[in-house]
Amino acid sequence: xxxxxxxxxxxxxxxxxxxxxxxxxxxxxxxxxxxxxxxxxxxxxxxxxxxxxxxxxxxxxxxxxxxxxxxxxxxxxxxxxxxxxxxxxxxxxxxxxxxxxxxxxxxxxxxxxxxxxxxxxxxxxxxxxxxxxxxxxxxxxxxxxxxxxxxxxxxxxxxxxxxxxxxxxxxxxxxxxxxxxxxxxxxxxxxxxxxxxxxxxxxxxxxxxxxxxxxxxxxxxxxxxxxxxxxxxxxxxxxxxxxxxxxxxxxxxxxxxxxxxxxxxxxxxxxxxxxxxxxxxxxxxxxxxxxxxxxxxxxxxxxxxxxxxxxxxxxxxxxxxxxxxxxxxxxxxxxxxxxxxxxxxxxxxxxxxxxxxxxxxxxxxxxxxxxxxxxxxxxxxxxxxxxxx
Amino acid sequence: xxxxxxxxxxxxxxxxxxxxxxxxxxxxxxxxxxxxxxxxxxxxxxxxxxxxxxxxxxxxxxxxxxxxxxxxxxxxxxxxxxxxxxxxxxxxxxxxxxxxxxxxxxxxxxxxxxxxxxxxxxxxxxxxxxxxxxxxxxxxxxxxxxxxxxxxxxxxxxxxxxxxxxxxxxxxxxxxxxxxxxxxxxxxxxxxxxxxxxxxxxxxxxxxxxxxxxxxxxxxxxxxxxxxxxxxxxxxxxxxxxxxxxxxxxxxxxxxxxxxxxxxxxxxxxxxxxxxxxxxxxxxxxxx
Ligand SMILES: Cc1ncc(C[n+]2csc(CCOP(=O)(O)OP(=O)(O)O)c2C)c(N)n1
Ligand code: SF4
Ligand SMILES: [Mg+2]
Numbered sequence: 297x298x299x300x301x302x303x304x305x306x307x308x309x310x311x312x313x314x315x316x317x318x319x320x321x322x323x324x325x326x327x328x329x330x331x332x333x334x335x336x337x338x339x340x341x342x343x344x345x346x347x348x349x350x351x352x353x354x355x356x357x358x359x360x361x362x363x364x365x366x367x368x369x370x371x372x373x374x375x376x377x378x379x380x381x382x383x384x385x386x387x388x389x390x391x392x393x394x395x396x397x398x399x400x401x402x403x404x405x406x407x408x409x410x411x412x413x414x415x416x417x418x419x420x421x422x423x424x425x426x427x428x429x430x431x432x433x434x435x436x437x438x439x440x441x442x443x444x445x446x447x448x449x450x451x452x453x454x455x456x457x458x459x460x461x462x463x464x465x466x467x468x469x470x471x472x473x474x475x476x477x478x479x480x481x482x483x484x485x486x487x488x489x490x491x492x493x494x495x496x497x498x499x500x501x502x503x504x505x506x507x508x509x510x511x512x513x514x515x516x517x518x519x520x521x522x523x524x525x526x527x528x529x530x531x532x533x534x535x536x537x538x539x540x541x542x543x544x545x546x547x548x549x550x551x552x553x554x555x556x557x558x559x560x561x562x563x564x565x566x567x568x569x570x571x572x573x574x575x576x577x578x579x580x581x582x583x584x585x586x587x588x589x590x591x592x593x594x595x596x597x598x599x600x601x602x603x604x605x606x607x608x609x610x611x612x613x614x615x616x617x618x619x620x621x622x623x624x625x626x627x628x629x630x631x632x633x634x635x636x637x638x639x640x641x642x643x644x645x646x647x648x649x650x651x652x653x654x655x656x657x658x659x660x661x662x663x664x665x666x667x668x669x670x671x672x673x674x675x676x677x678x679x680x681x682x683x684x685x
Numbered sequence: 686x687x688x689x690x691x692x693x694x695x696x697x698x699x700x701x702x703x704x705x706x707x708x709x710x711x712x713x714x715x716x717x718x719x720x721x722x723x724x725x726x727x728x729x730x731x732x733x734x735x736x737x738x739x740x741x742x743x744x745x746x747x748x749x750x751x752x753x754x755x756x757x758x759x760x761x762x763x764x765x766x767x768x769x770x771x772x773x774x775x776x777x778x779x780x781x782x783x784x785x786x787x788x789x790x791x792x793x794x795x796x797x798x799x800x801x802x803x804x805x806x807x808x809x810x811x812x813x814x815x816x817x818x819x820x821x822x823x824x825x826x827x828x829x830x831x832x833x834x835x836x837x838x839x840x841x842x843x844x845x846x847x848x849x850x851x852x853x854x855x856x857x858x859x860x861x862x863x864x865x866x867x868x869x870x871x872x873x874x875x876x877x878x879x880x881x882x883x884x885x886x887x888x889x890x891x892x893x894x895x896x897x898x899x900x901x902x903x904x905x906x907x908x909x910x911x912x913x914x915x916x917x918x919x920x921x922x923x924x925x926x927x928x929x930x931x932x933x934x935x936x937x938x939x940x941x942x943x944x945x946x947x948x949x950x951x952x953x954x955x956x957x958x959x960x961x962x963x964x965x966x967x968x969x970x971x972x973x
Contacts, residue, residue, distance in 0.1 A: 335799050338792065362799045367788070368827035375785035375824065376792030382779060383796025401782050409781070513797060514687045514757045514806060518777040 297358040298496045302333065305463045305499055309559045314491035321483035324451040324490050325390065325416050325476070326351035328458035329361075332414075333498045335385035336363040340373045342395040343428045344480030345418045349390055370395040374402035381411045384504035384511035386462065390416025392480055396434050397422055406473040407442030407545045409521065410509040412465035414458065415443075417477040418484050419579075419630070421659055429659015430479040432579060433631035435607065438475050439639075442545040444552045445608040446560075447578040448478040449586075451488035453605070460559040462499055469551045471508050477607075479580035479630060481659075508548075550609050563606035564614045568593070571600025573624045573674045576615075578604045578636055581628045581662055588628075588667035599671055604636070612643045624674035625650045628667050632657040687756035688715050691775075704731075708775055713749075714756045717968070720900035723750050733770035738932030740939065741840050741922035744893050745770040748811060748838065751900035752776070753907050758807040759793065761786045763821070765813035766846045766924075784821030786810040787828035790835045798834075807907050808835035814855035815845045818874050822854075829883035832914040836906045839876060839917070842924035850927035862927070877950065880917040886957045887916040890950040892943035894936070902951065908964050909957045921947045 303312065308331070319327070325348045329337070337356065339349035356364035363385075367373035373389055380387045391399060396417055406413060421427040422434050438445050446461065448454045454476065461474040478484065504511040509519040521541075556563050567589055577585040582603040592599035602618050602625075604611065619625055619640075627637040627650060637652035644650075651674065654666035672679050691714050693701050704727075708714070711727040718726055729749040735742040745767060752758050760776050762768035764783035772778045781789050790808050797806040810817075817825045817839045825837065844862055845851040852865035854874045861868045880888045887909040889902045899920075906916040921942050923930055930938050943949070953961070 336792070336795060363795050365831065368823050371785070372788040372791075372824045372827060375781060375788035376795075378781060378785075379779070379789035379792025379794075380796040381792075382789075383793040384800050385792075385796035387792070387796075402785060405782055512759055512777045512779055512793070513800065514690065514759060514777060516690055520772075520778070521780070 297360060300360075300496050300498045302500050303497045308493055308497055308499055309460055309463060312493040312497055314493060316489055316491050318487050319451060319490055320347075320485055320487050321418075321451045321454045321478055322347040322351060322485065324455040325458050326355060327490070327492055328455050329388055330355050330495065331493055331498050332388070332459055332462040333386060333501050334361050334388050334462070335502070336380050337361055337388045338365060338367050338373045338376050338380070339389065340367045340370050340391065340395060342392045342420070344420060344430070344484045345390050345392040345395065345416065348416055348418060348484065352388065370399035371402055374399035377413050378402060378406060378409055378411050381413050382409065382512045384502070384513050386466075386502040387413045388416075389413070390418060392418045393420030393422045393434050397437065400437060403438070403443070403473070404441035407549070408541065410471050410507075411473050412471050413473045414461045414465060415473060415475045416458065417475045418480045419477060420480045427659050430481050430580070431631050431657045431659050432477070432479060432629075433633055433635070433657070435477050436631070436633060436635035439608055439635065442472065442542070442549055443608065444470070444472055444474040444549060444606070446474065446476050446605060447607050448476060448483065449579055449582040449603065450483060451490045454478050454483060455490050455492060456560060457605070459493070459499075460555075464552055464555040464559065466502055466506075467555055468506055468508055470548050470555065472545065472548055472552065477579065482580045482661075553606070553609050553611070556606050560605060562614070563604065563609075563611035564618065565603040565605070566600065566618050568598070568600035569618065570598075571622065572598040573626065573671060574600045574602050574619055574622045575626045575628065575667060575671070576602040576604065576619070576636070576640055577628050578607060579630070581630055584662045584664055585628055585667060587664045588671065591664065591668060592671050597671065597675060607636075607639070610639055610643060615640060616644050619644050619646070622646070622649060626667065626670045626674060627652055628662055629655045630657065630662060631655065687754065691756050712775070713752070717753070718750065720747060720750045720896045723747075729755055729776055730770055730774035733773045735766055735769050736926055738925055738935060739766070740893065740925065740935050741767055741842060742770050744840060744899070744920055744922045745811070747893065747896050747899050748903060749774050749776065751903035752807070753904050754805060754807055757805050758809060761790050761793070761808070761810045763812045763816045764847060765816050766842070767811055767813060767840045771811055784816050784819070785824065786812045786816065786821060787833070787837060788824040791828050791831065791833045794833060794835050805911060807911060809907060810835065810837045811840060812837075813846070814839060814841040814843060815853040818854045818876055826879065826883050829880060829885055829915045829917070832884055834910050834914060836910040836916045836918070838903070838906070839919050840922040841919060842922050842927070843873070844924050844927045846924045846927055876917075876919050881952060884915060885917045886914040887953040889917075889952070890919040890947065892921040892939045892947040894939050894943055898949065905961050909953065909961060912960060913954075913957055
């Protein structure tokens with residue numbers, strides 16, 4: 297293990313030299329953890345997450361982390377993460393599909409407990425019949441608990457989002473958990489080019505006293521979230537206390553947006569802003585959408601890409617602005633419910649223009665041809681069969 | 686550091702609530718008190734919303750008065766009656782989701798060990814029979830298998846008190862409770878033997894009839910957990926509501942149970958025995 301020196305957050309995230317490596321998404325997530333000055337990681341295996349947490353375990357064995365263990369199951373893992381973070385440590389874990397749902401009661405209470413942890417979500421089918429493939433319906437279960445949810449398109453995003461999330465989650469005006477989601481296998485087990493910061497530089501350690509809710513460590517008067525009897529009784533005060541606390545959670549969530557601008561180049565990426573037809577997508581679907589837009593442009597069609605990186609907080613204003621003149625908005629997704637299409641519809645005035653297709657699920661690949669078919673249909677182009685150039 | 690954070694900053698005494706000033710002046714912080722002095726000190730917990738005459742509430746008072754180092758103790762609780770009083774004390778208290786105590790405590794204790802390798806930070810779980818032996822069973826067991834260094838105290842009222850009297854794994858066989866309208870079909874779980882098998886270094890079982898002995902047991906469990914590994918105390922704390930025990934009969938009931946199936950029991954590893962003897966000798970010397 298090389299000696300690592302602590303550098304300023306802004307320097308590491310924005311200025312430090314980068315070296316290009318050809319690695320998998322799992323490696324990219326672990327490489328980010330390596331540079332994040334993490335104290336403790338807690339792991340429970342599930343395909344396709346396991347490899348990521350194996351690599352993080354190796355980091356501990358090499359001395360990059362101070363503690364690591366294999367938990368009893370995900371509910372225990374997510375609860376222990378809460379304990380470690382309340383004790384003032386910087387903590388990381390990752391899971392997939394059924395593991396995420398098993399841990400969900402604990403995860404969904406992290407925001408209320410003001411737990412700035414980073415959670416890798418490496419998607420996998422939930423519900424029956426079983427499959428271990430990368431359907432991403434699980435992300436929709438995370439959207440209403442107050443945590444920040446980012447969706448990475450590729451290995452580079454995985455590295456950047458994960459490293460930045462440690463910094464963003466601990467900002468005093470945010471102080472919330474962040475889920476870094478990406479598709480299992482398509483991203484975790486495939487290689488891509490990743491520009492990485494030097495291995496011998498790491499983020500400053502967590503300062504648990506720079507916090508809206510102090511740690512519970514007998515060094516500082518604790519936050520008594522659950523102390524007073526009113527909070528525990530069904531009366532007006534208990535409603536009110538929960539209400540104001542949750543309002544603060546959601547306001548803090550919105551405040552993450554300025555750091556998403558600062559460290560991740562904003563919550564969206566747009567190609568061809570004046571397009572007539574947009575393909576709007578997140579995660580792996582954005583990679584396919586990017587290809588479709590490239591093909592369409594080669595065919596001389598006026599098609600644009602709207603990639604959404606931040607699912608929560610949702611970039612309402614930016615999405616509205618980008619799509620304001622769009623005749624059609626095609627939303628390809630890797631799940632059956634179409635959570636992204638619903639979210640976009642809920643955020644724009646011209647929601648009739650949203651085409652919630654194509655959708656693949658069960659972990660199927662999302663062929664570019666399917667997106668092209670929607671583009672042709674939206675532009676009124678008749679084709680017997682899609683032939684790609 | 687613990688003592689520092691409970692003390693009042695100079696000049697602020699007159700602005701702090703009287704209760705808190707008294708607590709710092711006449712309470713347990715930084716002192717070793719005898720549990721029988723409980724009526725002469727400002728207690729860590731004074732008011733609570735548990736049922737009048739509840740024996741579990743009494744146990745919670747004794748528990749706090751028994752802490753070897755309250756200024757460096759963190760208590761974890763969960764859904765269930767005890768947390769209503771536990772959360773009222775002048776000791777940091779963590780409350781997560783039902784049954785998660787031993788997983789949360791594992792993460793917490795590890796974080797504290799990373800951050801303060803040379804300081805004492807006692808972590809104690811106090812949770813119900815349902816919390817520890819039903820919903821949180823896996824996490825309870827695994828914290829013991831992993832040899833996590835904290836104390837678990839099960840306040841066993843043999844029922845889900847807080848949700849209105851349903852059967853728990855710790856209810857005795859045959860008892861008719863809600864969700865067991867025909868009587869419980871299986872035996873009370875043998876938590877003590879499980880704790881021994883799972884790797885606890887100190888295990889005790891008691892009915893709260895003798896405050897001095899309770900205090901000694903709690904101190905031992907916390908001291909052993911500090912240095913050696915997981916420790917467990919199984920306490921009978923009757924629910925006078927769900928088992929219809931009139932308040933004036935609560936102590937008699939505890940005595941009866943003590944005679945029948947809750948006789949005082951204490952078990953520890955040789956290592957724990959040696960360590961505790963040494964600690965207790967030191968403490969006795971410090972007193973004289
Ligand atoms: C996940 C979850 N399931 C169920 C409950 C409801 N619940 C709250 S307290 C409780 C029973 C408590 O029984 P026990 O742990 O024995 O504590 P007691 O109230 O008897 O002291 C239950 C079932 C909950 N809060 N959370
Ligand atoms: S329900 Fe039973 S255990 Fe709970 S506070 Fe009342 S008497 Fe005590
Ligand atoms: Mg009970």
